Amino acid sequence: KAGVTxxxxxxxxxxxxxxxxxxxxxxxxxxVSWYQQTPGQGLQFLFEYFSETQRNKGNFPGRFSGRQFxxxxxxxxxxxxxxxxxxxxxxxxxxxxxxxxxxxxxxxxVV
Amino acid sequence: xxxxxxxPQSMFIQEGEDVSMNCTSSSIFNTWLWYKQDPGEGxxxxxxxxxxxxxxxxxxxxxxxxxxxxxxxxxxxxSIPSDVGIYFCAGRIIQxxxxxxxxxxxxxxINP
Numbered sequence: 001k002a003g004v005t006x007x008x009x010x011x012x013x014x015x016x017x018x019x020x021x022x023x024x025x026x027x028x029x030x031x032v033s034w035y036q037q038t039p040g041q042g043l044q045f046l047f048e049y050f051s052e053t054q055r056n057k058g059n060f061p062g063r064f065s066g067r068q069f070x071x072x073x074x075x076x077x078x079x080x081x082x083x084x085x086x087x088x089x090x091x092x093x094x095x096x097x098x099x100x101x102x103x104x105x106x107x108x109x110v111v
Numbered sequence: 112x113x114x115x116x117x118x119p120q121s122m123f124i125q126e127g128e129d130v131s132m133n134c135t136s137s138s139i140f141n142t143w144l145w146y147k148q149d150p151g152e153g154x155x156x157x158x159x160x161x162x163x164x165x166x167x168x169x170x171x172x173x174x175x176x177x178x179x180x181x182x183x184x185x186x187x188x189x190s191i192p193s194d195v196g197i198y199f200c201a202g203r204i205i206q207x208x209x210x211x212x213x214x215x216x217x218x219x220x221i222n223p
Contacts, residue, residue: 004153006153031209033209033210033211035211035213042213042214042215042216043154043199043201043211043213044213045210045211045212048209048210050209055209056205056209056210058210090153090154092153092209094209097159098142098144098159098161098203098209098211099144099156099159100144100156100201100209100211101156102146102153102154102155102156103153104151104152104153105152105153
């Protein structure tokens with residue numbers, strides 16, 4: 001069974017631009033969560049989607065948004081990029097229990 | 112918000128030694144998870160713990176869910192070079208919600 005797939009693996013964007021990251025969960029998993037990982041703040045929860053609905057949200061500004069499609073694939077969007085948004089963005093999928101399985105992440109660099 | 116205090120932050124050991132690390136919190140968790148992350152990769156789930164006092168093993172790894180539900184421990188026995196990486200604890204507070212709170216990580220370095 002294929003794992004969680006995130007695309008692209010690497011991105012370089014300029015301040016003020018927007019970016020969209022994609023995540024395909026493990027087949028059959030309906031919950032998709034997004035995390036931001038930085039050296040200073042560690043792993044921080046962004047939001048979770050289940051059956052196309054946002055179920056939980058972390059403490060991030062409204063520039064960070066997401067959505068989930070009927071096939072459980074999810075996208076995350078960051079608008080008006082700031083230098084501080086440079087991070088590894090991780091997607092995790094879950095079946096029913098608390099176990100979250102992570103993808104390899106998308107490394108975003110804002111210049 | 113909830114925070115997990117993970118210690119130690121880093122460990123430098125000899126191959127073959129045993130390793131212990133732990134996480135503590137001021138909040139009660141209903142699930143504890145332990146992950147390992149290699150450079151450039153996402154975290155990989157090692158062990159999941161579901162109830163207070165639970166002791167679970169996965170090969171050379173053993174983890175325990177503290178009886179107060181505010182802490183968890185991970186032990187690695189007879190370390191080998193491929194154990195190198197960063198280990199994270201994660202806790203879930205809300206039943207049924209996929210929101211994990213992570214510790215700061217323990218970076219393990221092994222001298223052959």
